[in-house]
Amino acid sequence: MAAPIDTPRIPETSSWHGVEVTEDYRWLEDAAAAATVDWTAAQQRRTREYLDALPDRAALRARLAQLLSAHTTSYRELHGAGDTWFALKQEPNRQQPMLVTRSGLDDDAVERVVVDPQALDGSGQTTIDFFVPSPDGSRVVVSLSEHGSEDGTLFVYEVAAGAVVDEPIAHANPAAAVPSVAWRHDGAGFWYGRADAAGFHQQVWFHRLGSSADVRERLDGFADPAIVENLLSASGDGRFVLDRAQRGDGGEWELFARSQSDADAAWWRVAGIEDRCVEATFAGDSLYLLSHADSEYGSVLRLRMTAGATVADATTVVPAGSRALTELAATDRTLWVADIDGGPCGLRRFGLDGAELPPVEIPPISTVSELAASGGTAVWAVESFTRPAQWWACRDGDTPARTALGTTGAVELTGYQVTREFATSADGTRVPMTVLAAPDAPRDGSRPALLTGYGGYAISLTPTFRPEVLAWLEQGGSYVVANLRGGGEYGERWHRQGRLAHKQNCFDDFIACADHLVATGITGRQRLAIMGGSNGGLLMGAVLTQRPDLARAVVAAVPVMDMLRVETTANGRYNVTEFGSVADPELFAVLRGYSPYHNVRDGARYPAVLLTGGEFDPRVDAWHPKKMAARLQAATGSGEPVLLRMESGGHGVGQSVEQKVDLVADYYAFLLDRLAVEYRPPR
Incomplete structure (x- = not known):
């Protein structure tokens, strides 16, 4: 392959709490600069030259295209309104799911298409972020965005006609792509979330159909108003609107409510951060709350909803248990x-x-x-x-x-065996993982394994069917999912033990899982590949800099790599609740201690690394993988390739089928090549 690109070094120094930190590649943060554009294009040419020349990539891509197109129709995000069910429907050979309605859930139900993104954009780059039907199901708010940007525009569709009936609302809930819309009980308008031009200080607005004069309903008293994210819902009886306001990504929640009966009704606080209410749903005259106030596992409270009611008036209806x-x-x-x-x-x-x-x-x-x-x-x-x-x-x-x-x-993985394994982390904590492999796979260290993890934001990696994994398993490999601290697999304590000052636990857990796979013969050190995306990409960067010998090859997708400057970005500021801020002296020391970009060592023998990013990524700025690629290419002493793969997309949300096929083909071809596994066509 072509030699690594000689990236110019332009030292820049920043100081935090009397500590000076110098880096060479900050200039790559200027995405529009000609030097950055040219450098990125050169990196992409080098990466494509390498990946396209791999002898097994074409066969792998063909197999992945077959697997990812083999399903019949699938449905997700099923919601009922009136007598109608709404869902996103994915059909074979379609690049994006479409919004449909159904008269019921049986085979003989009448189904009709309301919004087909492919009819709006034949390129497959327009996607439905979310939808919220009106109470009677006659209308639906649909958020559409392009190129994975998640910068949604709200459209109101008349369900029967499948036509837009109101002026669109641009830049609603930018980069959140969550259904922050609540309809008024009579369907005459809806509340929605909208941030300022910089992406901060999200407020709740009310939009009346047919009017362009939206009303801002400012909610006072947010714990951190700059990074609040509002998730709105309405009670089924039409009396109340609820705002679940989260303090940044992975942060704490506050709950506010207002009456629908009075257009000028004030919002009141139902629950504060100290009440630790993380989920809520209406039923009859009550609001049910999932609270962690008395247990890390959570209990369910019932609050009779009247104007001014607070969680202090609630009673426990489902006490905490062992799950x-x-x-x-x-x-x-x-x-x-x-x-x-x-x-x-x-x-x-x-x-x-x-x-x-x-x-x-x-x-x-x-x-x-x-x-x-x-x-x-x-x-x-x-x-x-x-x-x-x-x-x-x-x-x-x-x-x-x-x-x-x-x-x-046509795709089934029922011939493969699913087993649960446990590793022991550095502090003695038992960390679970799930191994998917052929039932007769020997434990002699000869088989390849792909280990993945996440460990953040209380997001749990639960059993998920991924047809593309079959292409990996067919090569005699194991596919392993680690359930790390920072996730929500064992409740809120499990999350807290892997965030802020305790983030190292997440990395230690993953390292322990990798070592366990080798120690038990599920794989060997030279047959182990690791992969993670987003916060899981940070995980990859941390473990490869802390343990360069851990695995033979690494894929870090849309990763956070510079933990000292991440909060200078629009979305990065929302993550200080999970990672902490460099403004805090103690957390600065923690962040500097594991920031992958700042812990690359010159001459270290790093494994083969494939970094990926999206130029329009609203969650992790594209300069993270770019800076890390430049630093690793300059530093590594192993001779193993360090590749940067950029695309004209986002964080992976709204990705078309063709984009996913190409991406996974690159992942697997790269990993199998570095593990010295020759592709075997399925029998």
């Missing part, structure tokens, strides 16, 4: 509660008074997700590492039944 509670939904007569135990999930149901109802059977080592309710019906999806998602539904008083909306297709 962490994750989701709530409520029908007319039933409260549904999803939970998790180290990764695998479960589902329970209760009367609205908290009386426990017959259990819901969930297959072992499975995920319960997208729990939702409409009227007297609850719906949820169940999937595992070996079986794709199937939608289930249950009417009040009935037995849960599988719906007609499950994913089926």
